[in-house]
Amino acid sequence: MVxxxxxxxxxxxxxxxxxxxxxxxxxxxxxxxxxxxxxDQGDVLVDSKAVGLAGFPFAEVQNGCFCxxxxxxxxxxxxxxxxxxxxxxxxxxxxxxxxxxxxVYNPLAEYYGGEVDLAPYVVLVDAKKVLSLAxxxxxxxxxxxxxxxxxxxADIICINKVDMIDPSEQPQVLxxxxxxxxxxxxxxxxxxxxxxxxxxxCDYILNGRYERKTGVDVDYDTYAAxxxxxxxxxxxxxxxxxxxxxxxNVLSRLLxxxxxxxVERNG
Numbered sequence: 001m002v003x004x005x006x007x008x009x010x011x012x013x014x015x016x017x018x019x020x021x022x023x024x025x026x027x028x029x030x031x032x033x034x035x036x037x038x039x040d041q042g043d044v045l046v047d048s049k050a051v052g053l054a055g056f057p058f059a060e061v062q063n064g065c066f067c068x069x070x071x072x073x074x075x076x077x078x079x080x081x082x083x084x085x086x087x088x089x090x091x092x093x094x095x096x097x098x099x100x101x102x103x104v105y106n107p108l109a110e111y112y113g114g115e116v117d118l119a120p121y122v123v124l125v126d127a128k129k130v131l132s133l134a135x136x137x138x139x140x141x142x143x144x145x146x147x148x149x150x151x152x153x154a155d156i157i158c159i160n161k162v163d164m165i166d167p168s169e170q171p172q173v174l175x176x177x178x179x180x181x182x183x184x185x186x187x188x189x190x191x192x193x194x195x196x197x198x199x200x201x202c203d204y205i206l207n208g209r210y211e212r213k214t215g216v217d218v219d220y221d222t223y224a225a226x227x228x229x230x231x232x233x234x235x236x237x238x239x240x241x242x243x244x245x246x247x248x249n250v251l252s253r254l255l256x257x258x259x260x261x262x263v264e265r266n267g
Contacts, residue, residue: 002081003088003117005205006104009124010147011095014160016047018124018192019090020054022205025198026088035059035086037076039066039093042234047092057084065094067103077116088206096227098149102215109212118210120155127165127173127189134176142226148180152216155186156204162189162196
């Protein structure tokens with residue numbers, strides 16, 4: 001039986017960075033064999049490049065989130081079990097994905113309990129992002145409503161990028177997170193970059209148990225509109241030059257142009 005941990009959370013929360021950091025720690029310090037499942041709406045997955053370059057075996061679920069591609073997700077779990085034989089699979093759903101308890105976790109517990117040992121559901125959130133949204137009304141903002149649903153179905157909320165805020169701001173971050181939750185949430189401040197509290201998270205993932213529960217009440221009209229607001233783009237490019245190229249400069253100029261274009265179009 002393989003241990004399976006899903007690490008969800010909104011776009012930019014640091015899920016891929018965290019999964020790579022956890023994998024390195026689990027392999028080097030706990031001597032475990034780790035595999036990763038990446039996921040996105042298209043068929044060009046940047047996250048796969050990141051985990052592949054880090055040296056970890058992975059499988060992809062393409063063209064839709066785990067909840068929409070559950071049979072594909074199960075197929076990838078079986079493939080990794082057969083080929084890699086991991087002790088632990090870390091799975092990262094699309095950053096806009098929610099309602100995973102009802103569509104992924106509970107079906108796994110009910111139909112695949114003899115094959116998969118489910119860790120509690122981890123949801124990641126950006127500490128600075130939460131702080132900036134502390135006074136925004138979730139009922140009037142579709143993206144914030146989406147983030148709230150993600151947080152509400154978590155077994156533990158990991159507040160990432162704690163290195164990017166002042167320690168004195170941590171109580172404000174906790175208060176902001178509690179606004180989105182039904183009850184007192186279990187929270188853990190972490191930093192995927194510095195490694196802060198990752199040992200505690202490793203212990204939680206390896207030793208905690210998923211207790212079956214009811215999913216959140218998602219308004220699917222609002223959810224669909226929130227996803228549509230994000231404006232997905234998938235592309236793959238090759239840069240050719242007869243002179244040395246600084247990719248840092250190329251990417252910096254490209255991102256500056258993208259940012260300027262978004263602002264000009266009131267995005």
